[in-house]
Amino acid sequence: MTAATGTRARGVARRAGGVPGGARRVWAVKAGFVALLAAVWEAAVRFGDLGTFPAPTELCRALTDLVGDGEIGGPVLDTLTSWALGLLVSAAIGVPVGLVLGVSASAYRLCRFLLDFLRTIPSLALVPLAVLLYGSGLGSKMLLIVFTCVWPILLQTVYGVRDIDPVAAETCRSYRIRPSHRALFLILPSAAGYLATGVRIAAGVSLLISLSAEIIIPSPGIGQAITSAQLGGAIPAMYAWIAVAGVLGVLINLLFTRVERRALRWHPSQRQGGGR
């Protein structure tokens, strides 16, 4: 299911990037649409009654204040650190375990129940345990992130390994390809498309759990900044922090889509021209 979503997303990205002249016009239309929405929003705040909801101009001012006095640096760094480390550890566990479970059907059968059980536990249910073990520091966030992000990576790796083309596998066997070369040049590239999707999903989830943990525990980061702004009555600042989280999410997704597209140039979903 997740793999299908990934493929569709790649297809859309490719269509948009296909025609350079057309792309510029599409961007202009998109920017115009956003500007229009912002204008309507501004008008709604000025002439209507939206409570504490800030106008875009107020939001921008709050954001420039955050950036201006350097307040933005610490929390963003905290969140990004836990995001990156959590994702890294998840991949370091998920990929090798996924490779083993993908190659060995009996290992997969053995672990399947445990796997299904563990991944249905909402990771926020582990917040008290995390606090008990690691207090309010990075360790707690890492535990929650890894516990959530390891599953998409692991399962996508399993699916990827299973999807190895039997003809390619047979070819490697007939040419007596060494086991290490099979793993490196057959299994890993075959699984790469699925793996990239898994990591991209996990990257989004990692940010989500990071923020949630920071709000609930609370632990230093953007999540905590949102809570403190709200408690301190600095409502525009609260919205500004929420916007920062949103921008971070968009940037992360953009980064991973880019990396995926470069790394999987050979993949049928990424091929641009030349294919016959």
Add this chain to the structure above:
Amino acid sequence: MTSSTSPVVESALLSVSGLAKSYGDGASRRQVLADVEFTAQAGDFLTIVGPSGAGKTTLLRCMSGLLAPDAGETRLSGAPVAEPPADMALVFQDYSRSLLPWMSVVGNVTFPLRSRGVAKPERRTRAEEALAAVGLESSARLYPWQLSGGMQQRVAIARALAYGPRILVMDEPFASVDAQTRAELEDLVLDLRDRLGVTFLLVTHDIDEAVYLADRVVVLSGAPTTVTAVVPVDLGRKRDQVETKARPQFVSLRSQVYRLIRAAAEDKEAK
């Protein structure tokens, strides 16, 4: 195995004897190969034809050590084949899936050599020679999926040549390309046999192709499969798509093979 003591088999490059294989068990057990037996001499061009469902691919997989037969054995240069032998290279029908899309053309050709531990300079020369032999020296840096079907199959053939085998085994290699390309590739393999002296074993369902390419045609029966006949093709080494196929000898050989296949199929149905 008693037959392997006969002098003919002794000197053969490849000898297949008493090969049997069935799938499933109990009531759903289906015997595909009953007792397949033939030999190939060094430098031979052998083609294998049979009615559809004759287990041609099963035979090939058993012969090449990819699948363990229930009985019988294959010997290559006298040694029994238990796993894919280093002296044999396979070319599959489905070139687009047999070539690895994440490797360039030259990467695909050198991959088996790299895995075997051949040094880089030698890998490079062997790949260049092999690609030149199939007429693809200028496409080395491209990816397989940037090439046409016929060119992709040429890459697969180059990979097999670079591997340096004594025998090249091809499973319906030209079944997925158009007629024009097919004729070109047929002439390419004949040319390779002439220039490089490699032994060829080619499985096909196309009787014309089987006769056109072969020194000898191995005709299979329907499943459970045995060898119905081995037809020698005395059309000389030089073949031509137009002239050879117009010769009365070619036409009569073609009819002979056709009749053998039809008779074998009817025979099996009668049983």
